[in-house]
Amino acid sequence: QTVVTQEPSFSVSPGGTVTLTCGLSSASVSTNYCPSWYQQTPGQAPRTLIYNTNTRSSGVPDRFSGSILGNKAALTITGAQADDESDYYCLLYMGSGSWVFGGGTKLTVL
């Protein structure tokens, strides 16, 4: 079973910049995996932030950006705000009509 890795937790100061990553245990993540990113606050459904590696979903502030950094997909938050404190999940397309979520990163803003 393919494992998609994310940092379990991360902390950022208000106004700071943080980069969360999404990797594979046995390969490099490329745009072919069509990485997407989702934000989830407690008790809520996930919200789509980024798709196709680096395209922001409608209504998502431009402080959120996606990219490939080295061999991983990355979500960067520039100028973090208190309400960015959430869980963040990446999703990778593994081909043949199957997908795998990363384990999620709990982001604290303090």
Added chain:
Amino acid sequence: QVQLQESGPGLVKPSETLSLTCTVSGGSISGRYWGWIRQPPGKGLEWIGYVYYSGNTNYNPSLKSRVSISVDTSKNQFSLKLSSVTAADTAIYFCARYATSTFPNWFDPWGQGTLVIVSS
């Protein structure tokens, strides 16, 4: 704007079959892929599988022997069945639309989710 709403029993007995329905409003179920995702309490998201409006499906290999997803275009609904459930299947179950009609793809929008507890 497309909206999705999950419905079904919130409590299922061990060894029985979990059945959920997702009702799509604000748009047609035709021409798109539709998915199910679950999240055990306090844990991460897990992709369960998808159904195309024509009925084509694919499932997470770890669940493939127990899961079935179907679509009813006349009702604008799609459904999930998970058999032989155990406590490990206790989770919030989300339905979601795939954003485009081709692969690769991503989820947008999502339903609000429904909690299913497996307990006798």
